[in-house]
Amino acid sequence: xxxxxxxxxxxxxxxxxxxxxxxxxxxxxxxxxxxxxxxxxxxxxxxxxxxxxxxxxxxxxxxxxxxxxxxxxxxxxxxxxxxxxxxxxxxxxxxxxxxxxxxxxxxxxxxxxxxxxxxxxxxxxxxxxxxxxxxxxxxxxxxxxxxxxxxxxxxxxxxxxxxxxxxxxxxxxxxxxxxxxxxxxxxxxxxxxxxxxxxxxxxxxxxxxxxxxxxxxxxxxxxxxxxxxxxxxxxxxxxxxxxxxxxxxxxxxxxxxxxxxxxxxxxxxxxxxxxx
Numbered sequence: 001x002x003x004x005x006x007x008x009x010x011x012x013x014x015x016x017x018x019x020x021x022x023x024x025x026x027x028x029x030x031x032x033x034x035x036x037x038x039x040x041x042x043x044x045x046x047x048x049x050x051x052x053x054x055x056x057x058x059x060x061x062x063x064x065x066x067x068x069x070x071x072x073x074x075x076x077x078x079x080x081x082x083x084x085x086x087x088x089x090x091x092x093x094x095x096x097x098x099x100x101x102x103x104x105x106x107x108x109x110x111x112x113x114x115x116x117x118x119x120x121x122x123x124x125x126x127x128x129x130x131x132x133x134x135x136x137x138x139x140x141x142x143x144x145x146x147x148x149x150x151x152x153x154x155x156x157x158x159x160x161x162x163x164x165x166x167x168x169x170x171x172x173x174x175x176x177x178x179x180x181x182x183x184x185x186x187x188x189x190x191x192x193x194x195x196x197x198x199x200x201x202x203x204x205x206x207x208x209x210x211x212x213x214x215x216x217x218x219x220x221x222x223x224x225x226x227x228x229x230x231x232x233x234x235x236x237x238x239x240x241x242x243x244x245x246x247x248x249x250x251x252x253x254x255x256x257x258x259x260x261x262x263x264x265x266x267x268x269x270x271x272x273x274x275x276x
Contacts, residue, residue, distance in 0.1 A: 004123035005262060007130050007186055008148040010172075013164050014135035016156040017191035019046040020228060020238075021254075022132040023089075024247075025152075027237040028255035030088045034127040037082070038091040039063060039119065041144050042134035043099035051085045052235020056095035059083075064097040066118040067143075071108045078122050087237055090126075092119070098140070105139040112179050115143035137171050145175040150186030152258075154222075157193045157203045165211070186261065187216040189254070192224045216261065220254040223247055 009022045019042070026036045040047040041063060045056045053059070061081040069076045081092045105111045115131075123129065131144045145151060151172055155165065169185075176183040188211060190204055208217055223246050231241035239248045 002127060004126050005128050005150065006123070006148045007128065007258075008133055008141075008144040008151045009130060009154065010133040010141060010144065010151050010168070011153055011155065011164075012135055012137045012141070012168055012171075013156075017154045017222060018042075018135070019050055019132050020232070021152070021154050021189065021191065021222070022047055022130050023050050024237050024239060024251040025254055025258070026089050026128070026130050027087050027239050028251045029128055029258070031239065031252070032255055032259060034259075035125065036089050037122060037126045037129045038089060039115075039129060039131040039144075040091065040094040041098075041115065041131050041140055043094060043096055043101075043140075044134070045094050045096065045098075047091065047132040048093040048095070050232050050235070051083075051089075051091055053083070053093060056093060059093050059095060062097065063092050063094045063115075063118070064101055066092070067098075067101055067114050068104075070114050070118045071104065076118055076121075078119050082122075087240055102139050105143070111139065112142055112146045115140075116147040119147070137168070142171075142175060142179070145172065145183055146180045148180070148183055150184050152186045152189055154189045154191045155203075155207065156191055165207070169211070169215075185215040186258070187218045189218045190221040193221040194224045195221075218254060218257055220250055220257055222250050222254070 009018045011018060022038055026038050029036050038047060048056045063081065066076055066078055066081055082090050083093055084090055105114060108114060131147060133141045133144045153168065172185060188207060225247045227242040227245050228238050228247045231238045234241060239251060242248055
C-alpha cells in the first residue's frame, strides 16, 4: 500500500460542514478504490452519530480510550476501536468522554503527539486517514494537526466564517513551524454554498484574493442541500442517500481534486529529487 495520507478537516468555527465533509469525502475516496479510516476527534461525536451510531456512550473502545492508554504508557491496539460502515469505510468513534481529554493533555508528556502515537500503527493499513476536528483550536485540534500531512479547511459562504480564517491560518503555520514540519494546507473548501446569492460569490472572491495566491482553493464548492441534512439522520453518506444529486456529485469532484493534488505533489517531489 502507498504512503498513507493523513488529512485533518479543521475550522474553529462550528456549522461549516466539517463532519459532512469528512464522511462524504471519505466515502468518495472509497468509491475511487482507496482504503479510508475516519477519526472522530470532536467530543460532540457528530461523525459517530452520522454513520448511524446513536448509543456512543456504550461503545467500549473509542478515541478517548486509545489516547488515555497512550498517555499512561499502556500498550495500545488501535484496531480495537475500529468500527466498520456498510459503505466500505472504517471509523474510530468518540463520545463525550473525549471532552475531558483537553484538560488531561495539559500536563501530559509529549502532549501534542498523543493522538499521533495512538493511531500511528494504523497508517500501514490505509491510503487515507481523515480526522474530523472539533470547533476550537484547543489541544485536541493541535493533536490532530500534529498527526496530519494536510489540513482541509471548510469555510461556509458567510461573512463571519471567512473573517475567522486568519486565526486558523496562524495556528496552522505555528504548528508547522514548531510541531509538525510536514503539515501543509491541503486546500480551502467552500461549503453550504448558495450560488444564487451574491454573498457566496463575494466571500469566495475575498478568500481567493486573500489566500488563493499562497494556498490551494478547491474548485469544487459544496452546495447547500436539504438532502445532505436528511442523510445525517439515516446513517448514510449523501453519495448513498442521493447518489444522483448535486451534493453527491460535488463530493466526487472534491475527491478527484484531492487525488489529483496528491499525484501532482508526488510528481513535484520526484522532479526536485532528480534535480538534486
